[in-house]
Amino acid sequence: MWITIALILFYLLMPVLLIYLCKISNTLNRIGAVVLAYAVGLVLGNIGLLPTASDALVQVLGGTRTFLPEIELQEFMKNPEFSGSDQTYNQIAQLQESIMNYSILIALPLMLFSLHLKKWLRNAKSTLLSLVLAMVSLLVAIFIGYYLFAHNITESAKVTGMLIGVYTGGTPNLAAIGRALNVSPDIFILTHTYDLIIGSVALLFLMTIAQRVFNIFLPRSGVIRKAENVMQVEIEEEDSHLENYDGLFQRKNLPDMGKSLFYALIVFAVGGSTIFFVPKEDQVLVIILIITTLGLLASLLKPVNKLKISFPLGMYFIIVFCLALSSMANLREMFQIEFLELFLYVLWVVFGSMFIHVGLARIFKVDTDTTIIAITALTYSPPFVPAVALALKNKDVIIGGLTIGILGFAFGSYLGIFIGKIL
Template identity: 45%
Template sequence: MAILSGWPFFIYLVNNITKIQGMLKIILLVVLYLLFPVIIIKMCQKWSLFKKIGSIVLAYGFGLLFGNLGILPSGSPNYLVACQERVAIPGPEMAVLIENGTLSADDRFVNQIRAVQDNITMIVIPLALPLLLFSLNIRKWLRHAKTGFLSMLLALVSVVIIIILAYIIFRDKVPDAGKVSGMLVGIYTGGTPNVASIKAALNVDSNLFLMTHTSDLVVGAFVIIFIITLGPRVFGLFLPKYKYLESNGDSESLIAEAESMEDYSRLVGKGAGINILKALGVAAAVFAVSGGISLMVPSSYQMMVVILLITTLGLGASLIPAINRIKNSFQLGMYFILIFSFVVSSMADLGMMMSIEYMNILLMVAFVVIGSLLLHLILSAIFRVNVDDFLITTTALVYSPPFVPVVAGALKNKEIIITGLTVGIIGFAIGNYIGIAMGQFLSGL
């Protein structure tokens, strides 16, 4: 009788074996996406070469390989046409297309994969953003801004002017040039977390996002080498020298804080689990409140409103001591950024990156990087900004705070580290506002 009673379940398994296999594959894919960054982190910890390359660059590289080596199915030509530039086809529409023979069961599986990829990217960024903001001590960083504020303002003005000019030049050559411009503002004010947030807010296509960010990585690699090697001598011909002052007593703690931003070993060990749960709980609450409020605006603006609200609430929460003191929330946020980088790059079509469109994006990015650097140099010469502040401000905005000590070491000037770190943190805090505003403004022209 026991065997007979289990017979219907066995029949169900036989009749639905294909669906069950598909579900298991989807579950394994999700697990891979969530845990693969651990492998990247271990690689960076064990080998200095990978540490120099950077965990985010590695995440992009492995994601591109995973998505373009035939491991993931790509779907039939009919499926790609039916998507109509959407990431995935809604379930009811997919069922109709399969029923009338336009698409196959294999296309359904491809659609499920793409939907999972899209859902992961749409979840990890709204969670990562507040986590990155919670631990920031805005008051402390502002106290140490020094002369860097003037250089930062000149850099921001330069970036905005050059990006508008780049949009005018490339708008007929680069798809969604307004959105690309918004992402470039994010890249040159706060870095990967900002550009990822702006991608979500402006609903940027994954291929376009990856082409833009990859172009920045290529151009940026040459620029940072120039800044470290020839930059001080070349820019010193036009700008006054730095006047040394006595370093502030807080400098060591600020430097240590910046250098620990990508220390993922803090996410394991005694008490780490409790801190992770606390940080995730508050981040989820910020996400939920922002999502609830966004329902009051038209659907086309909801994601943008969510990102702006999360940024604002995250900064506000950082002023609450109990939240600000939650340990390692920043590192947890960066882990989510690694997940995003791996997933979004696996969604990209490497073939499209070899197209003329990619070359135009590369030219646009190069124009923005070099143009904003030159305009910043001219304005700095007019306002008598010293060469060290100019270089450290450029580094902090174009790259990220962890690069600041590297450039300061090349300049043999420890005093400017505080200025660079402060500018980098402020740029990260305001990058979403400026980038989204720029993207919306230029897209509306």
């Protein structure tokens, strides 16, 4: 029990400390609270402080789940290979996943309330173009990788289908395709492990230096090119420093914080209630879609849109999300790589598709931030969009990123299963 209480306090209070440290240190402020949370979580999850699952529990989880429901846990405890730490591990994993789910579902509406939908609609063409470029880039990278590495990979066609799914909708699509194609547990776990390892490195790149690197090749965010003319669009002053949390520590903002949280909880409750009406495999997609839609509609209401404190409050919950997520990663898996071809295949798909996407974005004159957020939305799914938008210091790309992520989420499983069947 004390471990649960300590972890809850850690996940809720550590973001406050990180925000404060960024406020008093220019160096840490340049890094950003989101990236710091990601780093702190990785340290927590890999210094041996938290219990690990036994081999028996890992096998039961099968790589598709992080914890067992209470009924299955009680049944598993009858297994002679059950370890005393498994129950604690299961309890912590369930807590971590709950914190991740609740924090992101509350953060999404909070961050949408103060956004300007009309402004995004003026740039919708660029966002949809970036979605097409991202999908084309992924498919090109997938097929190149298949013919380079597949001949030495067990169940290579099924692996290809899973990679298409995970990089158009995240882990839920990976799991869905893995079950649909009847992938062996060993191959599934190994593919998922390599995805986590390489994906963590790619996410860190996207959140830190990708913007500066891509700016060398692509138009900067806010620059629109038409035919032979180049028109400069000034970025609004309110977006000049996105990670501004000062309002959270001002007593005068407490009423607006309360209103923002109240409205967000209403949106969360309505979105969450849909779990009773949709199949379990579609629940995540439907909830995110409904919460995003309601958040956007609420932003059109002046009393809601004027609550500017809602955005930094949403950023706080994003930091909580990043902290919980990164603390679940296991860096020790990096030293257990056994199948070089599969590792290289995943590595090529992640960074090869990114390279191809940037090349296509240069041809079609898509700006840096839209390109980065499109890569993020497809590779990591919608919940990661706000976190990367924070690192980019550009909240205007959030709506477009969520749109790309949801569309990828919706169609990724179908595309992955189809490709896995025809290869």
